[in-house]
Amino acid sequence: MTDLEIAQQARLRPISEIASAIGIPEDKLFHYGPYMAKVEDEPxxxxxxxxxxxxxTPTPAGEGKTTVSIGLTQGLGRLGKKAAVALREPSLGPVFGVKxxxxxxxxSQVLPMxxxxxxxxxxxHAVTSAVNLLAAMIDNHIHQGNALGIEPRRVEYKRVLDMNDRALRHVVTGLGGPINGVPAESGFEITVASEVMAIMALARTVPELKERLGRIRI
Incomplete structure (x- = not known):
């Protein structure tokens, strides 16, 4: 059977039941349907x-690390140990590629796959929107008179898209006359490579998140 067929034939247990088995109480869960949830941060x-x-030395396709991690956790569970696996969040870039x-x-899969x-x-999606909002604000500020004196040719800040799309890595924006902004060289990075994503991963509190976002170099 393929990975997809195995995943679709599995009978899922409610996330509350999974959390309870490793000592996470129901009131610490923020649910996204019956099978997914975020956990409130606490010691x-x-x-x-x-x-x-x-x-x-991964293979050319890069597969193996995640499957080994999940299989190891399953094995520890089979031995009666309380075990949980922590993985990076999937990016759409490799999901629709060879990897x-x-x-x-x-x-050895995490479900619902x-x-x-x-x-x-x-x-x-939230990080993508935040990054692109700032990019649009920079362009709009320049278009509306550029009171901060931003040099359009030296803007380093790029837009993002959670997809490996080579055609968008280097682009020219603002074409189509004055109504469509100021022409400039730009490009798209993958969402996980953005500074906003790094800041979200590092910030421990909402005030710290705001402070770090406020220090972004554009």
């Missing part, structure tokens, strides 16, 4: 052991 009840799975998604493979790979909790 763990007791310390545990961390196993880091990485690879120095595939980021939820494992075979009988399709929802996790295509949308999950919507964080990537």
């Amino acid at each position: 763990p009840p007791k310390r545990g052991r961390l196993i880091l799975v990485t690879a120095l 595939g998604g980021a939820t494992g493979g075979g009988y 399709e929802e996790i790979n295509l949308h999950f909790t919507g964080d990537f």
Whole structure:
């Protein structure tokens, strides 16, 4: 069977049941339907052991690390250990490429595979909107008179798209006459490579998130 067929034949357990099995109470969950949830940040009840799975020489397609991580967690669970796996959130870039998604493979998968790979909790979409909003504000400021004296030819800040699209890596924006802005060289990065994504990963509080966002160099 293919990975997709295996995933679709699996009978999912409610996320509340999964969380309870590793000591996370219901009131600490923010649900995204019956099978996905975010966990409210709080200190763990007791310390545990961390196993880091990485690879120095992945295959050309890059597969293996996620599946090994999930399989190892399944094995620990089968031995009666309380175990949880922490993976990066899938990006749409590799999902529609040769590499595939980021939820494992075979009988070592995180489910619901399709929802996790295509949308999950919507964080990537929010970051994409935030990055592109700032890019639009920069262009609009220059178009409306440029009171800050921004040099259009030296704007480093790029737009993002959660997709590997080579045609958009280097583009010229603002064509079509004065009504459509000031022509400038720009481009699109993949969402996970953006500074906003890095800031979201590093920030520990909302005030710190705002402070770091306010220091972005454009």
